[in-house]
Amino acid sequence: MNKKTLVTSLLTIVLLTIGILQSGYKPWEEGMFPLSEIHKVDLKKAGLKISQNEIYNPKGTSLVDALVNVGGCTGSFISNQGLIITNHHCSFSAVQQASTPEHDYLTNGFVAETKEQEIQAKGLTCRITDSYEDVSDRVLGAVAQVTDPASRLKLINDAMKNIALEAEQKDPGIQAEVSEMFIGKSYVLFRYKTIQDVRLVYVPNRQIGEYGGETDNWVWPRHTGDFAFMRAYVAPDGSPAKYAKNNIPYTPKKFLKVNPKGTNEEDFVFILGYPGRTFRHRPAQFIEYQQQYVLPYTSNLYDFQNTTMENAGKKDKATEIKLATRIKRNANVMKNYRGKLQGLKGIDLISQKKTEDAALAKFINGNVDVKARYGSLMEDIDNLYKLINGDAKRDLWLTQIYNSTSLLGISRNINVFKTAMEAQPENQRAAFLTQNKSRLKQFLSAIYDAYDIDVDKKIFKKMLTDASEFSTDQYVSAVNKVIGKSTNKEQAIENFINNAFAKSKLTDTSYVFNTLISSPKTISAYSDEILSFEKDISTQIAQLKPEKDRRDGILNKLMGDYVNVKEKFLKKDFIPDANSTLRLTYGHVRGYWAADATYMHPYTTIKGILEKGTTGNPEFDYPAQIRKLWEAKDFGPFAKKDLNDVPVGLLYNMDTTGGNSGSPIMNAYGELIGVNFDRAYGATINDYAWNESYSRSIGVDIRYVLWVASKIDKANFLLEEMGVKI
Known part of the structure; x- marks a missing residue:
C-alpha cells in the first residue's frame, strides 16, 4: 500500500469511528437473528438503505423469499427461472455422483448451455421457509406437571412432532418442523415448501472451485472460487415433484438482483441463511x-x-x-x-x-x-x-x-x-x-x-x-x-x-x-x-x-433454567443459538489484525492466485487461462479500480457458522455482491464464542464469480439470465 492509500485508509477509519461514537451506534453486534427478532435490530443505523420490511415482510414478498436451504447449505434464487447460486462444496456430492472416469465433472467442471443439458443433482432438495409460529406454550404446557426427566423430554419431543403433524394435515402442501430455539425453553413451528427436483447448471473446475484445497481451508487470505449454480424444477402444474423430464423451472416469489460492481471496504453488508448449530449459552x-x-x-x-x-x-x-x-x-x-x-x-x-x-x-x-x-x-x-x-x-x-x-x-x-x-x-x-x-x-x-x-x-x-x-x-x-x-x-x-x-x-x-x-x-x-x-x-x-x-431429560431442563436465570442476572434477552432455521446477520466489509504487525486486508485478487501457484503445492495449481487473461488485463467490467484487478475473496465481520455456506452476501440495497463459504481460522470458535476482533467470515466476491463464468467457462448466457450486462 502506498503512502497516499495508507493515509486515506486511516482517515476513513478515524472518521468512521467518530461517526459511530457520535451516533451512539454499536457497529458490530453478535447474533444470528431469527425472523422473529429482526424487527428489534436497527439496520438503518448500521447502514441499510432499503426498508427493513423489504428484508422480511410476513404480510408480503421480501428478500427472505429468495432464500433456500439446499443440501444442508444455503442458496438463493437469482432469476425468475429458478436459478440458484450456492457454494461449490455444497454441490460436491451431487457432482461426484454424476461423475465417472470418462466424464469427470468433479475435476473438469460442468456447464449446461441449455436446460436440456442440466444434470440431476442426486440427493439434493430445496427447502423454502414459508412461515413460522411460536408454539412454546403448547410444547411446555404438555410437561407442566411432569418431573421425571426422561418422561418430560419424551413428552416435549412428542408434542413437537404432533404440532408439526397437525400443521401438515391442515396444509398438505408444506412440510412442518418444530425447532427448539432455546433448549428446554422456547419452540417455534416452521412451515416449509420443499422442491424435490434440483439440477446442476454450472460448476467450475476443481482448480477454481476448490483452489487451495485443505491448505487454505479455514484460512485467510483466500482465493477459492467456491460457487456453483443449480436450478429448481417443479411439475408442469407448479407443484413439487421428483425428477422428471417434463418438469419445468420453478418461479420463485422473489429473486435477488446481482450487483456486478461489488463492494468497497467498510461497506454495510448482511447475510440471510440457515446456520447450523452454535452453543454460546452453555456453561x-x-x-x-x-x-x-x-x-x-x-x-x-x-x-x-x-x-x-x-x-x-x-x-x-x-x-x-x-x-x-x-x-x-x-x-x-x-x-x-x-x-x-x-x-x-x-x-x-x-x-x-x-x-x-x-x-x-x-x-x-x-x-x-x-x-x-x-x-x-x-x-x-x-x-x-x-x-x-x-x-x-x-x-x-x-x-x-x-x-x-x-x-x-x-x-x-x-x-x-x-x-x-x-x-x-x-x-x-x-x-x-x-x-x-x-x-x-x-x-x-x-x-x-x-x-x-x-x-x-x-x-x-x-x-x-x-x-x-x-x-x-x-x-x-x-x-x-x-x-x-x-x-x-x-x-x-x-x-x-x-x-x-x-x-x-x-x-x-x-x-x-x-x-x-x-x-x-x-x-x-x-x-x-x-x-x-x-x-x-x-x-x-x-x-x-x-x-x-x-x-438428556435432565440436561434439557437444566439448560432452560440456566438461560432463564442468566437473562435475569444480566437483565437482557439472548438471541437463540443457531439451529438450522433462517437467520440474519449483519456487519461490514472489514479486515482485522491477525497477529502483531499483521493486518489482513478484506480483499484478495487474481494476482494472489498466480503468486500461490509458484509455491509448488499442487493444491495451488490453476487453469493456464487465468494467467493469460490476467497478463492481458482482460478483466472486463469486473475489476475493482483501486486494486486494478478482479477481487476474488472478501472478508467481513458478520456472525456465521456451518450451514451459512452458500449464503448470499447482500449490500445496503439488498443486492447480491458475494457468496459466503468459510471463516478465518480464528473464527472457527464462533460456535462457542464470537468477538469482533477475530471473528471474520469469508466469501467469494461476485465479481470473480462473473469473471470466471464469462471469461473462463464462456457461460455468458447465465449472466444474461441474471440481468448482468457485459
Whole structure:
C-alpha cells in the first residue's frame, strides 16, 4: 500500500469511528437473528438503505423469499427461472455422483448451455421457509406437571412432532418442523415448501472451485472460487415433484438482483441463511467436554480415516472419485475442530465461562426468590457433566462406529429391516418386503457408493483397537467378545476382521441387491460375523438408552433454567443459538489484525492466485487461462479500480457458522455482491464464542464469480439470465 492509500485508509477509519461514537451506534453486534427478532435490530443505523420490511415482510414478498436451504447449505434464487447460486462444496456430492472416469465433472467442471443439458443433482432438495409460529406454550404446557426427566423430554419431543403433524394435515402442501430455539425453553413451528427436483447448471473446475484445497481451508487470505449454480424444477402444474423430464423451472416469489460492481471496504453488508448449530449459552462444563473429548477425538479419528482413504484412492480413478466426498467432509470437520481447539485454548474460554458461572452462582445465592427456584442449578449441572464425562470415550466411539465402517452401516440397515420384517405375521412378510424394498435399497446404495473394502478393514481395525483400550467401566461388549480370553488383543482383532470380511457376502453388492434382499426367506436365513457384531453393538446401545434419555431429560431442563436465570442476572434477552432455521446477520466489509504487525486486508485478487501457484503445492495449481487473461488485463467490467484487478475473496465481520455456506452476501440495497463459504481460522470458535476482533467470515466476491463464468467457462448466457450486462 502506498503512502497516499495508507493515509486515506486511516482517515476513513478515524472518521468512521467518530461517526459511530457520535451516533451512539454499536457497529458490530453478535447474533444470528431469527425472523422473529429482526424487527428489534436497527439496520438503518448500521447502514441499510432499503426498508427493513423489504428484508422480511410476513404480510408480503421480501428478500427472505429468495432464500433456500439446499443440501444442508444455503442458496438463493437469482432469476425468475429458478436459478440458484450456492457454494461449490455444497454441490460436491451431487457432482461426484454424476461423475465417472470418462466424464469427470468433479475435476473438469460442468456447464449446461441449455436446460436440456442440466444434470440431476442426486440427493439434493430445496427447502423454502414459508412461515413460522411460536408454539412454546403448547410444547411446555404438555410437561407442566411432569418431573421425571426422561418422561418430560419424551413428552416435549412428542408434542413437537404432533404440532408439526397437525400443521401438515391442515396444509398438505408444506412440510412442518418444530425447532427448539432455546433448549428446554422456547419452540417455534416452521412451515416449509420443499422442491424435490434440483439440477446442476454450472460448476467450475476443481482448480477454481476448490483452489487451495485443505491448505487454505479455514484460512485467510483466500482465493477459492467456491460457487456453483443449480436450478429448481417443479411439475408442469407448479407443484413439487421428483425428477422428471417434463418438469419445468420453478418461479420463485422473489429473486435477488446481482450487483456486478461489488463492494468497497467498510461497506454495510448482511447475510440471510440457515446456520447450523452454535452453543454460546452453555456453561463451562459443556466447553470442557468439547475441548477435552469431542474435538480432539473426532479430529484425530478423521485424520486417520482420510489418510487411509487417500492412500486407497491412489489405486485408480474410480476409487478416488468414490471416496472424494467423504474425504472432503472429514477434512473440513477435522480442520474446523482443530481450529476450535486452538481458539478455545487461545482465549481460555473455559476460564472465562467459569468466571461467568461463579458470578451467576453468587447472584442466585444472593437473591431469596431466585435461590428458592434455582438454588441447586449450578451444582446439578456440575454433577450431570461428571456422569457425561465418565462415559465420554465410549459414547463418542458409539457415535462414530457406523459412519467409520461402511459394512457396519450396511449391517445395521439389514438387521433393522430384518427385525421389522420378522415382526410381521409370516403371511404378510412378502408384502412388507415389496413395500419397503426400494427404500432399503436406497439406504444401502448410498453407503456402497463410498465403500472400499481395504479402507473399511483398516478403519474397523482402528475402531476395535481403540475400544479394546477403554477402562472396564466403559467397555464395548461386542469388542470384548471379539477379544475373549486372548492374551494378544491385536492379533485377536486382526483375525476377527480378516475372517469376518472374507466370509461375509455383504462385501458383494450384486449378492446383496439380487439375492439377499430378494425374499423374506433369504433375508431371514442369512447371517455372518459382521451382522452379529452389529447386533451386539445395537443391543448395548439399547441397554444404555434409558440412562442416556434420563441424562438428556435432565440436561434439557437444566439448560432452560440456566438461560432463564442468566437473562435475569444480566437483565437482557439472548438471541437463540443457531439451529438450522433462517437467520440474519449483519456487519461490514472489514479486515482485522491477525497477529502483531499483521493486518489482513478484506480483499484478495487474481494476482494472489498466480503468486500461490509458484509455491509448488499442487493444491495451488490453476487453469493456464487465468494467467493469460490476467497478463492481458482482460478483466472486463469486473475489476475493482483501486486494486486494478478482479477481487476474488472478501472478508467481513458478520456472525456465521456451518450451514451459512452458500449464503448470499447482500449490500445496503439488498443486492447480491458475494457468496459466503468459510471463516478465518480464528473464527472457527464462533460456535462457542464470537468477538469482533477475530471473528471474520469469508466469501467469494461476485465479481470473480462473473469473471470466471464469462471469461473462463464462456457461460455468458447465465449472466444474461441474471440481468448482468457485459
